[in-house]
Amino acid sequence: MIKYDPHSMKAEEFINDEEIRNTLDYAKEHKNDIKLIDEIITKARERKGLDHREASVLLACEDPVKINEIYDLAEQIKKDFYGNRIVLFAPLYLSNYCVNGCLYCPYHLKNKHIARKKLTQEEVAREVIALQDMGHKRLAIESGEDPVNNPIEYILECINTIYSVKHKNGAIRRVNVNIAATTVENYRKLKDAGIGTYILFQETYNRENYERLHPTGPKHDYAYHTEAMDRAMEGGIDDVGVGVLFGLDNYAYEFAGLLMHAEHLEAVQGVGPHTISVPRVKHADDIDPGDFDNSLSDDMFCKIAACIRIAVPYTGMIISTRETPEVREKIIRLGVSQISGGSRTSVGGYAEAERPHDTEQFDVSDNRTLDEVVNWLMRSGYIPSFCTACYREGRTGDRFMELCKSGQIQNCCHPNALMTLKEFLIDYASEDTVKLGEAMIDREIDTIPAQKVRETVRDRLTKIENGDRDFRF
Ligand code: SAM
Numbered sequence: 001m002i003k004y005d006p007h008s009m010k011a012e013e014f015i016n017d018e019e020i021r022n023t024l025d026y027a028k029e030h031k032n033d034i035k036l037i038d039e040i041i042t043k044a045r046e047r048k049g050l051d052h053r054e055a056s057v058l059l060a061c062e063d064p065v066k067i068n069e070i071y072d073l074a075e076q077i078k079k080d081f082y083g084n085r086i087v088l089f090a091p092l093y094l095s096n097y098c099v100n101g102c103l104y105c106p107y108h109l110k111n112k113h114i115a116r117k118k119l120t121q122e123e124v125a126r127e128v129i130a131l132q133d134m135g136h137k138r139l140a141i142e143s144g145e146d147p148v149n150n151p152i153e154y155i156l157e158c159i160n161t162i163y164s165v166k167h168k169n170g171a172i173r174r175v176n177v178n179i180a181a182t183t184v185e186n187y188r189k190l191k192d193a194g195i196g197t198y199i200l201f202q203e204t205y206n207r208e209n210y211e212r213l214h215p216t217g218p219k220h221d222y223a224y225h226t227e228a229m230d231r232a233m234e235g236g237i238d239d240v241g242v243g244v245l246f247g248l249d250n251y252a253y254e255f256a257g258l259l260m261h262a263e264h265l266e267a268v269q270g271v272g273p274h275t276i277s278v279p280r281v282k283h284a285d286d287i288d289p290g291d292f293d294n295s296l297s298d299d300m301f302c303k304i305a306a307c308i309r310i311a312v313p314y315t316g317m318i319i320s321t322r323e324t325p326e327v328r329e330k331i332i333r334l335g336v337s338q339i340s341g342g343s344r345t346s347v348g349g350y351a352e353a354e355r356p357h358d359t360e361q362f363d364v365s366d367n368r369t370l371d372e373v374v375n376w377l378m379r380s381g382y383i384p385s386f387c388t389a390c391y392r393e394g395r396t397g398d399r400f401m402e403l404c405k406s407g408q409i410q411n412c413c414h415p416n417a418l419m420t421l422k423e424f425l426i427d428y429a430s431e432d433t434v435k436l437g438e439a440m441i442d443r444e445i446d447t448i449p450a451q452k453v454r455e456t457v458r459d460r461l462t463k464i465e466n467g468d469r470d471f472r473f
Contacts, residue, residue: 006260006267011226014264015205020256023056027252031060041069044310047077052259055311059255059303067303071334074306077313078335081404085385085417086377087338088370089138089176090131091320093347094119094158096359098144100180100217102203104248104292106284106361107144109217114285115358117347118149124161130350132170134342134370135428137386137420139172140199142345142361145180145218152186155179159193169427169469174388176241180219181228187235196391197274198232199241200225204249205257213248229261233269238397240265241318243277246304247289251296255304262312271398275316275338276308282322282362302331309335314404321366328366329380342370371430378436383444385417386424389472411450412473415457418444419471422464 004016030036040054050058058070095118098107106114119127131139141158143150155177162172177190178199190198204210207222214220229240242261244254258276266272280301281289289295296304308317316337319328328339344350346360355367368376374384389412390400403409418441425437441461448454453473460471 006264008264009227009230009268011223012207015207015226015257015260017207020205020253020260023053023256024250024252026053027056027060030057031062033057034063034066037061037063037066041066041073044073044077047080047313049313050311052256052263052311055259055307056252056256058310059252059307070303070310071306074309074334077309078333078337081313081409082316082337083410083414084382085387085413086332086336086382087138087316087385087387087417088136088341088373089140089338090134090136090340090343090350090370091178091345092127092131092139092141092162093345093349093359093361094124094141094143094155095146095150096144096347096361097146097149098217099146100144100219101215102217102219103213103215104203104245104281104287104289106286108286111286117359118154119158119348121157121161123348123351124158125165126351127348128162128165128172129167129170132165132167132172133428134350135170135374135386135424136342136370137172138174138176138196138388140176140178140340142178143180150179152182152189156189156193159190159195163194169423171470173470174391178241181225182231184231184235187232187237191236195237196388197239197241198229198237199243199275199277200228200232201243201245201277201279202226202257202261203245204254205244205261206249206253209249226261229265229273230268233265238271239274239391239400241275241277242273243275243279243318245279245281246301247281247292247295249294251294251300251304255307258308259311262315271401272312273315274397274400275318276312277318277320278305278308279320279322282365284360284362287362298327298330301327302334305331305336306334314401321364322362324365325368325376329376332380332382339373341366341373342368371428371433374424374429375433375436378433378440383414383417383440384421384424385413386420387413387416387472388420389413389416393472411448411453414444415448415453416472418457419460419464422461423469426464 004019174196176197
């Protein structure tokens with residue numbers, strides 16, 4: 001019998017199948033145990049998080065009154081730690097060449113009817129110019145796994161190109177990387193190239209199902225994939241982003257697995273994941289989400305987000321354009337801190353006038369432009385933020401968590417959000433968005449607690465109007 005041990009470096013011990021199954025049984029047994037649920041909610045109110053068992057009981061809870069309490073608490077914790085800011089980013093697809101056989105992904109090796117494409121450095125620069133012209137400052141680069149077509153040298157060259165493009169007032173100030181699990185040495189190279197977060201989705205924590213869904217290619221190796229974040233951290237990357245592809249397996253199993261992964265990183269690396277992503281399987285070329293009979297309702301999806309928010313209060317949560325505007329509106333309230341906007345999931349898609357579909361990874365369900373997303377966020381009471389300050393100021397890993405815990409975020413992230421929003425309004429926004437944005441900045445300056453910071457922000461906003469850029473705390 002393999003024993004559960006969050007301190008172990010072995011995948012099967014820190015993500016332990018038996019412990020997950022016992023957790024699900026325990027959660028089922030106690031789903032209407034109001035006394036226990038009240039105790040867990042009381043503990044969650046301390047804002048120090050919950051373990052995977054406690055959080056799984058809340059996820060299983062069926063009492064409508066308690067579910068509302070969970071939602072209210074999630075919303076409050078989000079406000080306390082992240083204020084009303086939402087950070088914006090876009091994915092940039094570099095190459096869809098891939099040697100893996102993932103059954104849910106159209107880039108799988110056996111898909112012979114999808115067009116294969118890999119960007120040249122000139123094409124990367126063209127994509128970056130198009131993204132800068134939308135107003136983006138933060139990207140997540142995406143690539144299939146192919147040691148011949150997309151070796152680490154290619155990824156590093158692309159990162160270098162992305163950071164070097166300075167078009168008008170534009171700049172990409174943070175590149176996050178979502179590429180296949182790799183070696184410590186390669187992670188060190190990514191760190192040296194100045195990446196922000198290294199993102200890798202587990203897809204599913206259920207080993208048996210994982211091996212079935214990844215029948216061929218290097219990604220078949222469950223342990224190598226699951227232990228990737230430890231290697232990334234050994235390579236010096238402080239901020240890692242985890243996630244599962246909801247729909248592939250039982251959501252409650254994935255939820256417990258996600259939290260166990262976070263507990264493991266906290267136990268052995270001293271810091272949990274920087275972000276958790278919650279993608280759901282989508283229709284794509286050669287892919288029918290109906291083939292995976294674990295789809296979950298929008299309501300359950302939102303409940304998962306709320307339970308993640310209260311279980312790991314200091315971990316950012318990301319929602320992509322896989323979701324519709326309606327679902328995004330609902331779920332943001334419950335704890336999301338970052339969203340993508342104006343996304344194109346095809347290789348070379350941003351430089352095209354019309355959204356191309358031939359190399360797309362999945363169908364996008366929120367097709368609005370970045371300006372429309374920014375406008376919508378403000379109408380819903382959120383401050384769209386293009387801030388990239390933390391990792392550039394060395395606030396990564398536990399130093400970022402400290403900032404979160406100290407309550408200094410309101411003197412730091414909040415002004416950074418306002419100053420980067422101001423840049424967006426001047427350089428890229430439509431007339432209506434400018435009007436909304438200026439009013440929002442005026443209102444929100446007054447909520448900066450420290451008077452000195454408030455004065456500095458006012459001064460910097462004037463400087464931004466006069467052409468200066470890239471101020472940060
Ligand atoms: N090749 C890298 C890897 O294996 O991790 C990068 C991943 S890929 C470009 C980004 C993510 O897209 C995958 O990890 C997967 O979760 C997600 N994805 C793949 N097919 C999808 C689909 N049909 N619908 C939604 N998301 C999908």
